[in-house]
Amino acid sequence: MKLQYGIFKQLNNPKETYQLEGKTVEIHSMNDTKFLSRFAGKGQFAVWTSDSKSYKLLIEDGYYQVMKDLYSKRxxxxxxxxxxxxxxxxxxxxxxMVFPMIAVSMVLAILFSTLEALRDYQNFALIGILGVVLVTNMLQTTIMRKKVEEARTTAVKDIQMIIGENKFNDLLEKQGKYYEDYFKFEEKVEPAVEVSEEPKAEEENPKSK
Known part of the structure; x- marks a missing residue:
């Protein structure tokens, strides 16, 4: 599985390196790369990358120090x-789903375009094929999101068991506070400009003399 592969290739200065079940895992400082504003600036402080064989974790320094237990080896x-x-x-x-649907669609499209008896129905067939493609794509996306979310839920439960419920909840609080502090900007207060309320002296009219 290639994950953020373009970024993976650019990370060559790991802070930590170790093996996990035959896979090399590297920890990289986001602060030392050009990706800091791209990810941390949008609230994403940790990014996993992979070339399908090894993994590199790009993580913001301060966030890593606060949330280190959430990125232990286990x-x-x-x-x-x-x-x-x-x-x-x-x-x-x-x-x-997708590949079989594409194969069937191509076969039907060829049949309706080459067989004399079916040519009169070619336009209807193409519309039908397009509809099936769209429905299949929507169904595939829905199923994928559901299954991935189930896998994510299982992963979070496993992590909670490793860390412990109390410490896990404490980390969540620290995470929220880190987000809040990271994006807290002090407002610059400009000094007020004093405006004199004293009336200007009237100019002397030379004709009045």
């Missing part, structure tokens, strides 16, 4: 397992 194994499950779900649906 927890990272859960994250990796989740991403691999999600990838299997996606490819499984592609092979079971």
């Amino acid at each position: 927890v990272n194994q859960v994250w990796i397992t989740f991403y691999e499950k999600a990838d299997k779900v996606r490819f499984g649906l592609m092979y079971k």
